[in-house]
Structure formats: structure tokens, C-alpha cells
Amino acid sequence: MNPNIAQKLARPAIIALKPYSSAREEFTGNEGIFMDANESPYNKPWNRYPDPFQQNLRQRIAEMKGVRKDNIILGNGSDETIDMLFRTFCEPGQDKVLSIIPTYGMYKVSADINGVGYETVLLNDDFSLPVDAILEKADERTKMLFLCSPNNPTGNRFADEDMKRVLENFPGLVVVDEAYVDFSTGGSWVKALDKYPNLVVLQTLSKAWGLAAIRLGMAFASEAIISLMMKVKPPYNVNTLSQQKALKALVEPEATLRRVAEINNERERLRTEMASLPFVKEVLPSDSNFFLLRVDDADALYNSLTTKGVIVRNRSREPLCEGCLRISVGTPAQNNYLLDCLRNINSEEERPAASWNALADWLVYPGRTAIRERKTKETEIRIELNLEGNGKADINTGLGFYDHMLEQIARHSGCDLTIQVNGDLEVDEHHTLEDTAIALGEAFNEALGNKMGIERYGFALPMDDCAAMVLLDFGGRPELVWKAKFKREKIGELPTEMFEHFFKSFAIGARANLYIKAKGKNEHHKIEAIFKALARAIRMAIKREEGADFLPSTKGML
Numbered sequence: 001m002n003p004n005i006a007q008k009l010a011r012p013a014i015i016a017l018k019p020y021s022s023a024r025e026e027f028t029g030n031e032g033i034f035m036d037a038n039e040s041p042y043n044k045p046w047n048r049y050p051d052p053f054q055q056n057l058r059q060r061i062a063e064m065k066g067v068r069k070d071n072i073i074l075g076n077g078s079d080e081t082i083d084m085l086f087r088t089f090c091e092p093g094q095d096k097v098l099s100i101i102p103t104y105g106m107y108k109v110s111a112d113i114n115g116v117g118y119e120t121v122l123l124n125d126d127f128s129l130p131v132d133a134i135l136e137k138a139d140e141r142t143k144m145l146f147l148c149s150p151n152n153p154t155g156n157r158f159a160d161e162d163m164k165r166v167l168e169n170f171p172g173l174v175v176v177d178e179a180y181v182d183f184s185t186g187g188s189w190v191k192a193l194d195k196y197p198n199l200v201v202l203q204t205l206s207k208a209w210g211l212a213a214i215r216l217g218m219a220f221a222s223e224a225i226i227s228l229m230m231k232v233k234p235p236y237n238v239n240t241l242s243q244q245k246a247l248k249a250l251v252e253p254e255a256t257l258r259r260v261a262e263i264n265n266e267r268e269r270l271r272t273e274m275a276s277l278p279f280v281k282e283v284l285p286s287d288s289n290f291f292l293l294r295v296d297d298a299d300a301l302y303n304s305l306t307t308k309g310v311i312v313r314n315r316s317r318e319p320l321c322e323g324c325l326r327i328s329v330g331t332p333a334q335n336n337y338l339l340d341c342l343r344n345i346n347s348e349e350e351r352p353a354a355s356w357n358a359l360a361d362w363l364v365y366p367g368r369t370a371i372r373e374r375k376t377k378e379t380e381i382r383i384e385l386n387l388e389g390n391g392k393a394d395i396n397t398g399l400g401f402y403d404h405m406l407e408q409i410a411r412h413s414g415c416d417l418t419i420q421v422n423g424d425l426e427v428d429e430h431h432t433l434e435d436t437a438i439a440l441g442e443a444f445n446e447a448l449g450n451k452m453g454i455e456r457y458g459f460a461l462p463m464d465d466c467a468a469m470v471l472l473d474f475g476g477r478p479e480l481v482w483k484a485k486f487k488r489e490k491i492g493e494l495p496t497e498m499f500e501h502f503f504k505s506f507a508i509g510a511r512a513n514l515y516i517k518a519k520g521k522n523e524h525h526k527i528e529a530i531f532k533a534l535a536r537a538i539r540m541a542i543k544r545e546e547g548a549d550f551l552p553s554t555k556g557m558l
């Protein structure tokens with residue numbers, strides 16, 4: 001293979017191009033009073049342009065992939081790297097590229113946008129690569145071949161021997177799009193870059209890394225290919241936020257690796273379960289985070305899943321994919337929901353569309369909501385709690401002052417809370433107060449679920465004219481230390497001796513440690529301050545960083 005293939009294939013205009021030189025290229029130091037890029041001096045650090053060559057990020061990627069930094073170019077999604085390849089190598093109106101069918105749709109769109117011919121070769125019936133047909137179709141104007149492996153939408157990875165034959169014999173660049181490679185056991189072609197000067201590998205953070213929103217795509221190739229693409233790339237194509245977020249993810253890859261393993265397990269579970277459904281003809285194997293499901297009537301199944309709130313991709317009009325829906329693997333709970341829908345596909349049950357997003361969130365983070373029902377001879381209680389709420393409260397215990405206190409918990413913790421109690425108030429307040437507190441604590445415990453990624457601790461101090469201190473730990477052990485004295489016998493209809501009892505019952509239900517101390521003259525304010533401080537402490541302790549999946553405990557359990 002010609003080592004100068006990059007120069008041979010590239011558009012003459014790009015070889016001759018003197019690329020734009022940005023201020024950050026002309027002065028590369030990072031100290032000084034920067035008055036060279038017409039940026040605003042204010043609003044640090046966002047006033048400054050991003051690093052045009054993403055040095056830190058590319059360095060990290062180079063270490064991870066075992067290549068040199070000069071073998072990497074980054075794009076605003078791998079879609080941008082696809083476009084850069086066209087603009088670097090294909091002369092509009094003259095050149096053409098080759099790809100397979102069915103495959104990812106952007107190769108053709110990018111070709112059309114760039115005025116480049118696009119030819120395809122149909123995959124074999126078993127979705128394997130038709131190597132001879134590909135090689136036969138190429139001629140001197142065929143600049144690139146796009147091979148998506150694992151392929152979208154078929155899900156399979158192409159055999160190494162077939163890929164080698166193509167790499168060794170195809171006259172142009174062979175672009176291997178490995179968007180889904182992290183789900184495959186077969187490894188990446190990045191390792192073969194030194195061997196094949198015509199190889200370009202594309203990868204992305206949009207799939208396994210869960211970062212589709214930041215648009216970070218990678219292309220790996222020889223230095224000769226990358227340096228030509230660098231000339232074409234818009235100067236600041238990857239923004240600072242994306243560079244930072246990507247670097248953070250790549251420095252801490254553990255969560256991604258765990259999720260990939262879970263998604264692969266779930267894919268196989270879904271495939272096995274679906275294979276036994278009566279209307280399923282075939283569940284195709286996959287090396288990706290999706291798979292094809294071949295059924296009797298794909299349109300009908302697609303529509304009925306939509307009415308149940310599950311959106312999959314109807315690929316039944318693609319060649320070789322007749323009757324196929326493409327299903328992306330979800331969380332275990334989402335997958336269970338999908339399986340449940342498929343098993344009961346003929347039931348008429350429809351849910352109001354407004355609840356779909358809530359359902360979707362619940363399926364990703366089950367446990368952030370709880371419904372608690374408690375029925376004894378003395379009380380009947382129903383509590384609905386949503387930790388991701390807006391502080392909405394609808395509370396009716398039959399005790400006005402108690403309602404007022406419980407409302408503080410919702411308002412100041414940011415949780416939505418509905419409490420309906422029908423208690424034996426004709427006896428006294430004791431049962432209503434105690435049982436509600438236990439049920440409320442239990443609702444928090446349930447809503448915290450496996451407690452993955454929560455802050456766990458909370459504390460709050462000054463309130464009103466009183467000093468109220470509530471220290472809270474959702475650590476699994478119920479305990480109350482109570483340091484508050486009340487001189488009045490009752491506030492509203494509540495006996496003040498019951499306050500300590502409330503917090504004790506709550507701590508038991510929530511399996512929480514509570515340390516409560518309050519001082520102040522006004523008795524009403526004092527107890528209200530304690531409830532508000534509890535709510536603020538709850539607000540801190542239940543907080544969960546999006547996507548965090550570590551347990552805040554050195555013991556490994558809470």
C-alpha cells in the first residue's frame with residue numbers, strides 16, 4: 001500500500017491550502033493579558049475561545065487508544081468528521097465514494113451535500129461484507145469506502161478477514177465507523193493504523209459514553225491524513241464545555257465500563273425474552289447497544305408500542321430489513337416495561353401522553369418517587385412523594401397545625417408531597433401524628449431507593465428569630481437526638497410533647513439519623529423553624545448528581 005496515499009487522494013486545493021491561523025495558534029502561551037482575539041475581557045472563563053487543537057483531550061484519547069496525538073482529529077460529533085473527510089478528499093462533481101446498504105444514513109447525506117457521487121453494494125443476506133463486489137465497484141475516482149462496523153442498523157461487526165481483504169485491496173481510504181465498537185468484544189481497528197495507511201477509524205462519545213449531547217466525535221488515521229483534515233476543520237469546532245466534559249468522562253471511565261457491561265447483558269436478556277413471543281420471527285444477533293427484531297407486521301407493532309409510550313425505530317423499509325424494528329437497549333426497568341408492553345401488546349390500555357416523560361424518568365431512576373399506604377385500626381394514610389418535585393404540597397391530616405408543619409417539609413425540601421390521613425382524632429392526635437410520621441419516613445426511605453449517588457447528609461441552621469439546627473444522615477440507622485424544650489403545652493391542637501415523638505417516628509421510618517437542637521422564645525416559630533430546617537436538610541441529603549452511580553458509603557452499603 002502506498003504510504004503517500006493521503007497526498008495522492010486529497011483534493012489539490014486542500015494540499016495547496018494555507019489554513020486559517022487563529023490567534024491561539026499564533027501565540028500559544030497561556031499566561032498574559034490577552035488582547036489578540038477580539039474577545040471580551042469579561043465573563044471569565046467563557047469569554048475565551050476554546051483550545052482549537054483540544055490538546056489535553058487529544059492527549060488523553062491518545063493514551064487510551066494507544067496512538068499518537070497526531071493520529072487524532074476531533075469533531076463536533078463524528079458527523080462532522082465525516083463531513084471533513086468529504087471536504088478533504090472528494091472533488092465535488094468528480095469524485096465518488098462507496099458504501100454498503102443498509103447502513104448509517106449520514107454518509108449519503110454528506111456525499112450529497114458535498115456534490116460527491118455515492119454508490120452502494122448490498123450486504124450479503126447474513127449481513128456479512130460482500131468483499132468481491134465492493135472491490136469490483138471501486139475505480140480511480142472512488143476516494144473513500146464507508147464501512148460501519150458494528151453496522152447500523154444490522155448490529156453486526158464485520159469479520160476481520162473480510163476487513164483485511166478490503167483494507168489491503170481497496171484503492172482509496174477505508175473509513176471504518178466504529179460508533180458502536182465499545183459494545184463489541186472484537187476490539188477496534190485503531191490498533192492497525194500503522195499497518196494500513198489508507199485506514200480511517202471513526203469513534204464517538206455519543207453511544208457507550210452517554211454523551212450524545214456534547215457532540216464529540218473522533219477520527220483516527222495516519223499523521224498524513226490527519227494533518228490534511230486539520231487544515232479543513234473549522235478553527236474552534238469543539239467548544240470548551242464539551243472538551244471539559246469529555247475529558248472528565250475519559251479520565252474516569254469506570255461508570256461507562258459498568259454501563260456498557262449492563263447494556264450488553266440487558267441486550268441478551270431482551271433478545272432471549274423476545275425470541276419466545278408469538279409474533280416474533282427473528283431476533284438478530286448484535287455487537288451493539290441495539291438489535292433488529294423481525295416481526296410479522298412491523299408497522300402495526302411500531303404503532304402499538306408508540307401508543308404505550310415506547311418509541312423504537314421502524315427500519316422495515318430498509319433493504320434486507322423487511323419486518324424489522326430497531327430497538328436501542330434501555331435501563332433494566334425500561335426494558336422490563338418494553339417486554340411488558342410486548343407481552344400485552346393487544347391490550348387496549350393507554351396512558352395519558354402527559355405522563356410519558358415522568359414514566360421515562362421513573363424507569364431510569366426508579367425509587368425517586370414513592371407511594372406509601374398504611375392502614376391500621378387507628379389510621380388510614382396515603383402518601384405520595386416525589387423527590388424530584390417543585391415543593392408542591394397537598395396535605396390533609398385533619399390537624400391544621402400539623403398540616404402547616406408538613407407543608408414546610410414539601411416547600412423547603414423541593415419535594416412534591418401529598419398526604420391524606422383519616423385518623424381516630426376523636427380519641428386524640430397521637431395515632432395520626434405518629435403513624436403519619438412513620439409513613440412519611442418510610443416514603444423517603446423508599447423514594448431514595450438504592451441511594452446511589454445521593455448526598456446522604458444534610459444540615460441546616462438559622463430560621464426565623466430562632467436558631468434551629470437539624471443534622472440529617474440517610475445512612476440506614478434510625479436515631480434521634482432531641483435538644484429542644486417547649487414551655488407551652490399545645491401549639492394549635494398539637495401537644496408539644498408530641499414533637500419529639502414525630503421526629504423519632506420519622507427517623508425510624510426513614511432509617512435516618514437526626515440530631516435536632518432549637519432555641520428561641522416564640523414557641524410557634526421554634527417548631528416551625530425545626531420543620532423548615534429538617535426540610536432544608538432533606539433537600540441537601542436527597543440531592544443526586546445526574547448520572548451519579550456510586551454509593552456514598554465506605555462500607556459499600558447503606
Ligand code: PMP
Binds near residue numbers: 077104204
Ligand atoms: N456513526 C454511526 C454509525 C451512527 O449510528 C451515528 C449516530 N447514530 C453516528 C456516527 C453519529 O455520531 P455522532 O453523534 O458522534 O455525530
